[in-house]
Amino acid sequence: MAYSRFQKKPVRKALASFTAALTALAPLAANAQGISLLRDAEIEQYLEDYSYPIFEAAGLHPESIEILIVNDSSMNAFAGGRYMGINTGMITFVESPNELEAVIAHEAGHLKANHTTRGQEAASNAGVPMLLGLVLAAGAIAAGAPDAGVGLLGLGQTVGTANYLKYSRSQESTADQLSITFLDEVGHSSKGALDLWGRVRNYQIVTGQRLNPYLLTHPLANTRLNALKTRTESSPYFDRKNSPEEMHRLHLIQAKIKGFLEDPNTVLRDYPLSDQSEPAHYARSVAYYRYSDIDKALKEVRTLTEAHPENPYYTELEGQILFEYGRTDEAIDPHRKSVELAPNNALFRINLGRALLANGSPAHLRQAEAELKRATALERDNSFAWFELARVYGAQGNEALANLATAESKFHAGDKAAANQFARRAMGMGIARSTPEWRQAADIILATQPAEGAPPLPSGVEDSEPKPLPQPEETSKTPDVPDPVIVDGGAD
Secondary structure (H helix, E strand, O other): OOOOOOOOOOOOOOOOOOOOOOOOOEEEEEOOOOOEEEEOHHHHHHHHHHHHHHHHHOOOOHHHOEEEEEOOOOOOEEEEOOEEEEEHHHHHHOOOHHHHHHHHHHHHHHHHOOOHHHHHHHOOOOOHHHHHHOOOOOOOOOOOOOOOOOHHHOHHHOOOOHHHHHHHHHHHHHHHHHHHHHHHHHOOOOHHHHHHHHHHHHHHHHOOOOOOHHHOOOOOHHHHHHHHHHHHHOOOOOOOOOOHHHHHHHHHHHHHHHHHHOOHHHHHHHOOOOOOOHHHHHHHHHHHHHOOOHHHHHHHHHHHHHHOOOOHHHHHHHHHHHHHOOOHHHHHHHHHHHHHHOOOOHHHHHHHHHHHHHHOOHHHHHHHHHHHHHHHHHOOOOHHHHHHHHHHHHHOOOHHHHHHHHHHHHHHOOOHHHHHHHHHHHHOOOOOOOOHHHHHHHHHHHHHOOOOOOOOOOOOHHHOOOOOOOOOOOOOOOOOOOEOOOHHHOOO
16 A cells, blocks of 8 residues: 655644544544544545645645644535645545545635635634644543534625625636646546536435525535536546545545544444455444444454554554553554654654653653654644653653743643743753753743733843744634535535
8 A cells, every 4th residue: 555655744834732542533622613623644644645746736835735634524625824624524525536636626726816815704713723722631532423513614604795705606616727727737637526516416406405506605516517517528637537546545544534433333334344345444443442342443453454564554543542441561562663664753653652651661761752852853833742742751850851841832732821931940940051952941931921021031041042933823814714515514
Protein backbone atom coordinates (compact mmCIF):
# COMPACT_ATOMS: atom_id res chain seq x y z
CA MET A 1 0.00 0.00 0.00
CA ALA A 2 1.32 3.45 -0.92
CA TYR A 3 1.00 6.12 1.68
CA SER A 4 2.13 9.49 0.46
CA ARG A 5 3.27 11.32 -2.61
CA PHE A 6 4.11 14.32 -0.42
CA GLN A 7 5.96 14.95 2.78
CA LYS A 8 3.86 15.91 5.76
CA LYS A 9 3.98 19.55 6.78
CA PRO A 10 6.67 20.09 9.40
CA VAL A 11 4.39 22.32 11.44
CA ARG A 12 0.63 22.51 11.58
CA LYS A 13 -0.40 26.13 11.66
CA ALA A 14 -3.98 25.98 12.83
CA LEU A 15 -4.23 23.20 15.39
CA ALA A 16 -2.27 23.39 18.59
CA SER A 17 -4.25 20.98 20.69
CA PHE A 18 -4.43 17.26 21.22
CA THR A 19 -6.60 14.70 22.89
CA ALA A 20 -5.95 11.09 23.71
CA ALA A 21 -6.84 8.54 21.06
CA LEU A 22 -4.67 10.96 19.16
CA THR A 23 -4.51 9.51 15.70
CA ALA A 24 -7.76 7.65 15.94
CA LEU A 25 -10.39 10.31 15.59
CA ALA A 26 -10.55 11.77 19.07
CA PRO A 27 -12.52 15.04 19.07
CA LEU A 28 -9.96 17.81 19.41
CA ALA A 29 -12.02 20.81 20.48
CA ALA A 30 -15.43 22.39 20.23
CA ASN A 31 -16.45 25.99 20.55
CA ALA A 32 -19.80 27.65 21.00
CA GLN A 33 -20.60 27.11 17.33
CA GLY A 34 -20.69 23.37 17.88
CA ILE A 35 -17.68 22.63 15.68
CA SER A 36 -15.68 19.57 16.60
CA LEU A 37 -12.32 18.97 14.95
CA LEU A 38 -10.44 15.70 14.69
CA ARG A 39 -6.78 14.79 14.43
CA ASP A 40 -5.99 11.57 12.62
CA ALA A 41 -2.65 10.91 10.96
CA GLU A 42 -4.08 8.57 8.33
CA ILE A 43 -6.97 10.77 7.25
CA GLU A 44 -4.83 13.90 7.29
CA GLN A 45 -2.32 12.20 5.00
CA TYR A 46 -5.09 10.92 2.74
CA LEU A 47 -6.59 14.39 2.30
CA GLU A 48 -3.20 15.98 1.73
CA ASP A 49 -2.30 13.40 -0.92
CA TYR A 50 -5.37 14.35 -2.93
CA SER A 51 -5.36 18.07 -2.10
CA TYR A 52 -1.76 19.06 -2.72
CA PRO A 53 -1.71 18.41 -6.50
CA ILE A 54 -4.95 20.37 -6.81
CA PHE A 55 -3.57 23.26 -4.74
CA GLU A 56 -0.49 23.35 -6.94
CA ALA A 57 -2.63 23.34 -10.08
CA ALA A 58 -4.58 26.26 -8.62
CA GLY A 59 -1.41 28.22 -7.97
CA LEU A 60 -1.86 27.90 -4.21
CA HIS A 61 0.96 27.00 -1.86
CA PRO A 62 -0.03 23.63 -0.32
CA GLU A 63 1.99 24.22 2.84
CA SER A 64 0.06 27.41 3.57
CA ILE A 65 -3.39 25.79 3.60
CA GLU A 66 -4.60 24.02 6.72
CA ILE A 67 -6.89 21.06 6.07
CA LEU A 68 -9.31 20.54 8.94
CA ILE A 69 -11.24 17.33 9.60
CA VAL A 70 -14.66 18.32 10.94
CA ASN A 71 -16.47 15.81 13.11
CA ASP A 72 -19.90 16.14 11.56
CA SER A 73 -22.02 13.54 9.78
CA SER A 74 -23.54 15.94 7.23
CA MET A 75 -22.24 16.05 3.67
CA ASN A 76 -20.38 19.32 3.87
CA ALA A 77 -17.13 21.17 3.27
CA PHE A 78 -15.93 24.76 3.50
CA ALA A 79 -12.99 26.95 2.61
CA GLY A 80 -11.84 30.46 3.37
CA GLY A 81 -8.72 32.36 4.27
CA ARG A 82 -6.12 29.61 4.46
CA TYR A 83 -8.38 26.89 5.83
CA MET A 84 -10.21 24.05 4.15
CA GLY A 85 -12.56 21.93 6.22
CA ILE A 86 -14.07 18.61 5.19
CA ASN A 87 -16.76 16.88 7.21
CA THR A 88 -16.43 13.23 8.09
CA GLY A 89 -19.91 12.88 6.60
CA MET A 90 -18.59 14.05 3.25
CA ILE A 91 -15.80 11.47 3.33
CA THR A 92 -18.23 8.64 4.06
CA PHE A 93 -20.82 9.91 1.55
CA VAL A 94 -18.58 9.87 -1.52
CA GLU A 95 -18.42 6.67 -3.54
CA SER A 96 -15.02 7.26 -5.15
CA PRO A 97 -11.87 9.27 -4.55
CA ASN A 98 -12.77 11.18 -7.70
CA GLU A 99 -15.90 12.51 -6.02
CA LEU A 100 -13.87 13.69 -3.05
CA GLU A 101 -11.36 15.29 -5.43
CA ALA A 102 -14.25 17.21 -6.99
CA VAL A 103 -15.16 18.60 -3.57
CA ILE A 104 -11.54 19.52 -2.81
CA ALA A 105 -11.14 21.17 -6.22
CA HIS A 106 -14.34 23.15 -5.67
CA GLU A 107 -13.09 24.42 -2.31
CA ALA A 108 -9.74 25.24 -3.90
CA GLY A 109 -11.74 27.32 -6.36
CA HIS A 110 -13.08 29.38 -3.45
CA LEU A 111 -9.56 29.90 -2.16
CA LYS A 112 -8.16 30.77 -5.57
CA ALA A 113 -10.96 33.28 -6.23
CA ASN A 114 -10.51 34.80 -2.76
CA HIS A 115 -14.09 34.25 -1.72
CA THR A 116 -13.26 34.72 1.95
CA THR A 117 -15.30 37.92 2.13
CA ARG A 118 -18.42 35.76 1.94
CA GLY A 119 -17.40 34.06 5.14
CA GLN A 120 -16.65 37.38 6.78
CA GLU A 121 -20.28 38.40 6.49
CA ALA A 122 -21.93 35.06 6.96
CA ALA A 123 -19.96 33.08 9.50
CA SER A 124 -19.82 33.71 13.20
CA ASN A 125 -17.12 35.99 14.52
CA ALA A 126 -15.48 33.05 16.27
CA GLY A 127 -12.74 31.78 13.96
CA VAL A 128 -10.84 28.55 13.77
CA PRO A 129 -8.24 29.69 16.36
CA MET A 130 -11.06 29.91 18.92
CA LEU A 131 -11.32 26.15 18.66
CA LEU A 132 -8.00 25.87 20.42
CA GLY A 133 -9.42 26.93 23.77
CA LEU A 134 -11.16 23.72 24.74
CA VAL A 135 -8.67 20.89 24.98
CA LEU A 136 -10.22 17.65 26.10
CA ALA A 137 -8.62 15.83 29.00
CA ALA A 138 -5.84 13.38 28.32
CA GLY A 139 -7.15 9.86 28.44
CA ALA A 140 -10.44 10.59 26.69
CA ILE A 141 -11.31 8.31 23.81
CA ALA A 142 -13.63 8.72 20.88
CA ALA A 143 -17.05 7.48 21.87
CA GLY A 144 -20.15 7.69 19.73
CA ALA A 145 -21.23 10.05 16.99
CA PRO A 146 -21.62 13.54 18.47
CA ASP A 147 -24.69 15.62 17.79
CA ALA A 148 -22.70 18.84 17.35
CA GLY A 149 -22.28 20.05 13.80
CA VAL A 150 -21.55 23.09 11.74
CA GLY A 151 -25.13 24.23 11.37
CA LEU A 152 -24.54 27.65 12.89
CA LEU A 153 -22.14 28.47 10.10
CA GLY A 154 -25.03 28.53 7.63
CA LEU A 155 -26.11 31.79 6.06
CA GLY A 156 -29.77 31.43 6.93
CA GLN A 157 -29.54 32.94 10.42
CA THR A 158 -27.15 35.74 9.62
CA VAL A 159 -27.87 37.04 6.13
CA GLY A 160 -31.28 37.79 4.72
CA THR A 161 -30.84 39.79 1.55
CA ALA A 162 -31.57 38.26 -1.85
CA ASN A 163 -28.77 40.25 -3.47
CA TYR A 164 -26.19 38.72 -1.17
CA LEU A 165 -27.50 35.21 -1.78
CA LYS A 166 -27.34 35.79 -5.51
CA TYR A 167 -23.70 36.83 -5.18
CA SER A 168 -23.02 33.69 -3.14
CA ARG A 169 -24.56 31.47 -5.81
CA SER A 170 -22.37 33.19 -8.40
CA GLN A 171 -19.33 32.33 -6.33
CA GLU A 172 -20.43 28.70 -6.15
CA SER A 173 -20.70 28.53 -9.92
CA THR A 174 -17.27 30.14 -10.27
CA ALA A 175 -15.77 27.58 -7.89
CA ASP A 176 -17.41 24.75 -9.84
CA GLN A 177 -15.87 25.92 -13.11
CA LEU A 178 -12.47 26.45 -11.53
CA SER A 179 -12.61 22.94 -10.10
CA ILE A 180 -12.81 21.47 -13.60
CA THR A 181 -9.81 23.56 -14.67
CA PHE A 182 -7.76 22.30 -11.72
CA LEU A 183 -8.69 18.65 -12.26
CA ASP A 184 -7.84 18.92 -15.95
CA GLU A 185 -4.49 20.38 -14.96
CA VAL A 186 -3.62 17.34 -12.82
CA GLY A 187 -5.03 14.96 -15.44
CA HIS A 188 -7.90 13.66 -13.30
CA SER A 189 -11.55 13.25 -14.22
CA SER A 190 -14.13 15.79 -13.13
CA LYS A 191 -16.87 13.20 -13.56
CA GLY A 192 -16.97 12.87 -9.78
CA ALA A 193 -18.74 16.21 -9.60
CA LEU A 194 -21.53 14.91 -11.86
CA ASP A 195 -21.81 11.68 -9.88
CA LEU A 196 -21.92 13.52 -6.56
CA TRP A 197 -24.46 16.12 -7.57
CA GLY A 198 -26.52 13.55 -9.41
CA ARG A 199 -27.02 11.65 -6.16
CA VAL A 200 -27.80 14.86 -4.31
CA ARG A 201 -30.39 15.75 -6.95
CA ASN A 202 -31.97 12.32 -6.58
CA TYR A 203 -32.06 12.85 -2.82
CA GLN A 204 -33.92 16.12 -3.30
CA ILE A 205 -36.40 14.48 -5.69
CA VAL A 206 -37.03 11.39 -3.56
CA THR A 207 -37.50 13.40 -0.37
CA GLY A 208 -39.90 15.74 -2.11
CA GLN A 209 -37.99 18.89 -1.28
CA ARG A 210 -39.56 22.00 -2.72
CA LEU A 211 -37.02 24.72 -2.20
CA ASN A 212 -36.88 28.29 -3.45
CA PRO A 213 -33.48 28.45 -5.17
CA TYR A 214 -33.23 32.17 -4.43
CA LEU A 215 -33.21 31.45 -0.72
CA LEU A 216 -30.24 29.11 -0.98
CA THR A 217 -26.58 30.05 -0.79
CA HIS A 218 -25.81 27.27 -3.26
CA PRO A 219 -27.51 26.37 -6.51
CA LEU A 220 -29.95 23.49 -6.35
CA ALA A 221 -28.34 20.20 -7.29
CA ASN A 222 -30.19 20.01 -10.61
CA THR A 223 -29.09 23.52 -11.58
CA ARG A 224 -25.55 22.79 -10.57
CA LEU A 225 -25.52 19.50 -12.44
CA ASN A 226 -26.68 21.08 -15.69
CA ALA A 227 -24.08 23.85 -15.42
CA LEU A 228 -21.29 21.33 -14.95
CA LYS A 229 -22.35 18.72 -17.47
CA THR A 230 -21.25 20.27 -20.76
CA ARG A 231 -17.76 21.27 -19.73
CA THR A 232 -17.10 18.17 -17.66
CA GLU A 233 -18.02 15.79 -20.48
CA SER A 234 -15.74 17.66 -22.89
CA SER A 235 -12.69 17.08 -20.68
CA PRO A 236 -10.09 14.68 -22.18
CA TYR A 237 -9.89 13.02 -18.76
CA PHE A 238 -13.64 12.47 -18.32
CA ASP A 239 -13.46 8.66 -18.62
CA ARG A 240 -10.44 8.21 -16.37
CA LYS A 241 -11.42 5.99 -13.44
CA ASN A 242 -9.94 5.48 -10.00
CA SER A 243 -7.71 2.43 -9.71
CA PRO A 244 -8.66 -0.52 -7.47
CA GLU A 245 -5.88 0.58 -5.09
CA GLU A 246 -7.35 4.07 -4.84
CA MET A 247 -10.83 2.68 -4.19
CA HIS A 248 -9.43 0.34 -1.55
CA ARG A 249 -7.72 3.17 0.30
CA LEU A 250 -10.96 5.18 0.40
CA HIS A 251 -12.84 2.17 1.77
CA LEU A 252 -10.27 1.83 4.55
CA ILE A 253 -10.67 5.49 5.50
CA GLN A 254 -14.45 5.18 5.48
CA ALA A 255 -14.34 2.02 7.60
CA LYS A 256 -12.15 3.77 10.14
CA ILE A 257 -14.43 6.80 10.39
CA LYS A 258 -17.51 4.63 10.77
CA GLY A 259 -15.78 2.47 13.35
CA PHE A 260 -15.02 5.44 15.57
CA LEU A 261 -18.04 7.65 15.00
CA GLU A 262 -21.01 5.37 14.37
CA ASP A 263 -22.81 3.20 16.90
CA PRO A 264 -20.76 0.00 17.39
CA ASN A 265 -23.86 -2.14 16.82
CA THR A 266 -24.38 -0.48 13.47
CA VAL A 267 -20.73 -0.98 12.56
CA LEU A 268 -20.81 -4.68 13.43
CA ARG A 269 -23.99 -5.08 11.42
CA ASP A 270 -22.52 -3.32 8.39
CA TYR A 271 -19.24 -5.23 8.67
CA PRO A 272 -20.29 -8.75 9.78
CA LEU A 273 -17.83 -11.50 10.61
CA SER A 274 -18.58 -13.10 7.27
CA ASP A 275 -16.82 -10.12 5.67
CA GLN A 276 -13.11 -10.88 5.87
CA SER A 277 -12.00 -7.86 3.85
CA GLU A 278 -9.36 -5.46 5.10
CA PRO A 279 -11.83 -2.59 5.67
CA ALA A 280 -14.13 -4.93 7.62
CA HIS A 281 -11.31 -5.98 9.97
CA TYR A 282 -10.46 -2.31 10.43
CA ALA A 283 -14.01 -1.28 11.29
CA ARG A 284 -14.61 -4.23 13.62
CA SER A 285 -11.33 -3.70 15.50
CA VAL A 286 -12.47 -0.18 16.37
CA ALA A 287 -16.05 -1.21 17.16
CA TYR A 288 -14.87 -3.93 19.57
CA TYR A 289 -12.42 -1.46 21.10
CA ARG A 290 -15.25 0.96 21.79
CA TYR A 291 -17.31 -1.92 23.16
CA SER A 292 -14.44 -2.57 25.62
CA ASP A 293 -14.01 -6.05 24.17
CA ILE A 294 -10.24 -5.75 24.02
CA ASP A 295 -9.56 -9.40 23.12
CA LYS A 296 -11.71 -9.23 19.99
CA ALA A 297 -10.36 -5.78 19.14
CA LEU A 298 -6.78 -7.01 19.35
CA LYS A 299 -7.59 -10.12 17.34
CA GLU A 300 -9.02 -7.99 14.52
CA VAL A 301 -6.24 -5.42 14.48
CA ARG A 302 -3.51 -8.06 14.70
CA THR A 303 -5.01 -9.73 11.66
CA LEU A 304 -4.20 -6.47 9.92
CA THR A 305 -0.73 -5.90 11.40
CA GLU A 306 0.34 -9.44 10.53
CA ALA A 307 -0.92 -9.16 6.96
CA HIS A 308 0.36 -5.60 6.48
CA PRO A 309 3.39 -5.05 8.72
CA GLU A 310 4.35 -2.01 6.64
CA ASN A 311 1.20 -0.09 7.59
CA PRO A 312 1.93 2.38 10.44
CA TYR A 313 -1.74 3.11 11.08
CA TYR A 314 -2.53 -0.48 12.02
CA THR A 315 0.37 -0.67 14.46
CA GLU A 316 -0.65 2.69 15.90
CA LEU A 317 -4.19 1.41 16.48
CA GLU A 318 -2.88 -1.70 18.22
CA GLY A 319 -0.76 0.48 20.48
CA GLN A 320 -3.70 2.75 21.21
CA ILE A 321 -5.98 -0.13 22.17
CA LEU A 322 -3.36 -1.50 24.55
CA PHE A 323 -2.58 1.92 26.04
CA GLU A 324 -6.17 2.95 26.62
CA TYR A 325 -6.91 -0.28 28.48
CA GLY A 326 -3.95 0.00 30.83
CA ARG A 327 -1.50 -2.34 29.10
CA THR A 328 0.93 0.52 28.67
CA ASP A 329 4.15 -1.50 28.56
CA GLU A 330 2.73 -3.68 25.79
CA ALA A 331 1.77 -0.52 23.89
CA ILE A 332 5.38 0.63 23.57
CA ASP A 333 6.46 -1.79 20.83
CA PRO A 334 3.58 -1.15 18.38
CA HIS A 335 3.90 2.60 18.92
CA ARG A 336 7.64 2.35 18.35
CA LYS A 337 6.95 0.42 15.15
CA SER A 338 4.59 3.13 13.89
CA VAL A 339 7.31 5.74 14.47
CA GLU A 340 9.85 3.61 12.61
CA LEU A 341 7.45 3.35 9.67
CA ALA A 342 6.49 7.06 9.70
CA PRO A 343 9.30 8.93 11.47
CA ASN A 344 8.11 12.41 10.51
CA ASN A 345 4.66 12.07 12.04
CA ALA A 346 4.41 14.06 15.26
CA LEU A 347 1.23 12.32 16.40
CA PHE A 348 2.91 8.92 16.34
CA ARG A 349 5.83 10.24 18.36
CA ILE A 350 3.49 11.72 20.96
CA ASN A 351 1.76 8.37 21.32
CA LEU A 352 5.10 6.65 21.82
CA GLY A 353 6.19 9.30 24.28
CA ARG A 354 3.04 8.81 26.33
CA ALA A 355 3.55 5.05 26.49
CA LEU A 356 7.18 5.48 27.55
CA LEU A 357 6.19 8.05 30.15
CA ALA A 358 3.62 5.66 31.60
CA ASN A 359 6.40 3.12 32.24
CA GLY A 360 8.24 5.68 34.35
CA SER A 361 11.72 4.13 34.51
CA PRO A 362 14.63 6.56 34.07
CA ALA A 363 15.60 4.97 30.76
CA HIS A 364 12.05 5.16 29.44
CA LEU A 365 11.70 8.76 30.63
CA ARG A 366 14.81 9.72 28.67
CA GLN A 367 13.34 8.06 25.59
CA ALA A 368 10.01 9.80 26.18
CA GLU A 369 11.79 13.15 26.42
CA ALA A 370 13.53 12.54 23.10
CA GLU A 371 10.30 11.51 21.36
CA LEU A 372 8.30 14.46 22.65
CA LYS A 373 11.05 16.96 21.86
CA ARG A 374 11.05 15.59 18.32
CA ALA A 375 7.26 15.92 18.21
CA THR A 376 7.42 19.59 19.26
CA ALA A 377 10.03 20.17 16.57
CA LEU A 378 7.68 18.66 13.97
CA GLU A 379 4.62 20.49 15.30
CA ARG A 380 5.83 23.49 17.24
CA ASP A 381 2.30 24.59 18.05
CA ASN A 382 0.99 21.25 19.36
CA SER A 383 0.06 22.23 22.90
CA PHE A 384 -0.51 18.66 24.03
CA ALA A 385 2.98 17.60 22.97
CA TRP A 386 4.37 20.37 25.16
CA PHE A 387 2.05 19.32 27.99
CA GLU A 388 3.31 15.74 27.85
CA LEU A 389 6.89 16.96 27.69
CA ALA A 390 6.23 18.99 30.83
CA ARG A 391 5.03 15.80 32.52
CA VAL A 392 8.26 14.05 31.53
CA TYR A 393 10.39 16.85 32.96
CA GLY A 394 8.31 16.76 36.12
CA ALA A 395 8.84 13.01 36.49
CA GLN A 396 12.58 13.62 36.07
CA GLY A 397 12.51 16.27 38.81
CA ASN A 398 13.43 19.11 36.44
CA GLU A 399 10.94 21.75 37.62
CA ALA A 400 12.45 24.59 35.59
CA LEU A 401 12.01 22.81 32.25
CA ALA A 402 8.63 21.43 33.35
CA ASN A 403 7.42 25.00 33.86
CA LEU A 404 8.97 26.12 30.58
CA ALA A 405 7.25 23.33 28.64
CA THR A 406 4.00 24.17 30.42
CA ALA A 407 4.42 27.79 29.34
CA GLU A 408 4.75 26.64 25.72
CA SER A 409 1.67 24.44 26.10
CA LYS A 410 -0.39 27.32 27.50
CA PHE A 411 0.88 29.72 24.86
CA HIS A 412 -0.11 27.49 21.96
CA ALA A 413 -3.48 26.78 23.56
CA GLY A 414 -4.11 30.53 23.59
CA ASP A 415 -3.84 31.10 27.36
CA LYS A 416 -1.40 34.01 27.33
CA ALA A 417 -1.77 34.89 31.00
CA ALA A 418 -0.87 31.38 32.14
CA ALA A 419 1.95 31.17 29.58
CA ASN A 420 3.45 34.37 30.96
CA GLN A 421 3.16 33.08 34.52
CA PHE A 422 4.79 29.71 33.85
CA ALA A 423 7.59 31.28 31.78
CA ARG A 424 8.39 33.65 34.65
CA ARG A 425 8.33 30.74 37.06
CA ALA A 426 10.73 28.78 34.85
CA MET A 427 13.09 31.74 34.56
CA GLY A 428 13.06 32.15 38.33
CA MET A 429 14.25 28.59 38.88
CA GLY A 430 17.81 29.22 37.84
CA ILE A 431 17.83 28.86 34.05
CA ALA A 432 21.13 30.36 32.96
CA ARG A 433 20.78 33.54 30.94
CA SER A 434 23.02 32.43 28.10
CA THR A 435 21.04 29.26 27.34
CA PRO A 436 18.43 28.67 24.63
CA GLU A 437 15.94 27.83 27.40
CA TRP A 438 16.36 31.31 28.90
CA ARG A 439 15.78 32.86 25.49
CA GLN A 440 12.71 30.64 25.03
CA ALA A 441 11.24 31.79 28.34
CA ALA A 442 12.03 35.43 27.56
CA ASP A 443 10.32 35.21 24.18
CA ILE A 444 7.17 33.79 25.76
CA ILE A 445 7.13 36.53 28.40
CA LEU A 446 7.54 39.29 25.84
CA ALA A 447 4.96 37.78 23.51
CA THR A 448 2.36 37.47 26.27
CA GLN A 449 3.05 40.65 28.28
CA PRO A 450 -0.23 42.55 28.71
CA ALA A 451 -0.33 46.16 27.59
CA GLU A 452 -1.53 47.45 30.95
CA GLY A 453 -1.16 46.29 34.53
CA ALA A 454 1.65 43.90 33.71
CA PRO A 455 4.25 42.98 36.31
CA PRO A 456 7.75 44.25 35.54
CA LEU A 457 9.84 42.21 33.15
CA PRO A 458 12.45 39.93 34.71
CA SER A 459 15.95 41.38 34.76
CA GLY A 460 17.56 41.30 31.34
CA VAL A 461 14.45 40.44 29.36
CA GLU A 462 13.84 43.99 28.16
CA ASP A 463 17.35 44.13 26.72
CA SER A 464 17.35 40.74 25.08
CA GLU A 465 16.38 41.79 21.54
CA PRO A 466 13.87 38.99 21.23
CA LYS A 467 12.84 37.14 18.14
CA PRO A 468 9.05 37.33 18.63
CA LEU A 469 7.21 34.07 18.86
CA PRO A 470 4.51 33.42 16.27
CA GLN A 471 1.31 34.56 17.90
CA PRO A 472 -1.69 32.25 18.16
CA GLU A 473 -3.75 33.45 15.25
CA GLU A 474 -6.51 35.93 15.90
CA THR A 475 -7.38 36.46 12.30
CA SER A 476 -10.65 37.77 10.96
CA LYS A 477 -10.42 35.28 8.11
CA THR A 478 -12.96 32.83 9.39
CA PRO A 479 -13.67 29.71 7.35
CA ASP A 480 -16.15 30.33 4.59
CA VAL A 481 -19.71 29.14 4.63
CA PRO A 482 -19.94 25.35 4.30
CA ASP A 483 -20.89 23.89 0.97
CA PRO A 484 -22.58 22.03 -0.48
CA VAL A 485 -25.54 22.57 1.82
CA ILE A 486 -27.86 19.61 2.20
CA VAL A 487 -31.22 20.33 3.77
CA ASP A 488 -32.12 18.26 6.85
CA GLY A 489 -28.48 17.79 7.80
CA GLY A 490 -27.44 15.54 4.97
CA ALA A 491 -26.34 12.01 5.82
CA ASP A 492 -27.43 10.62 9.13
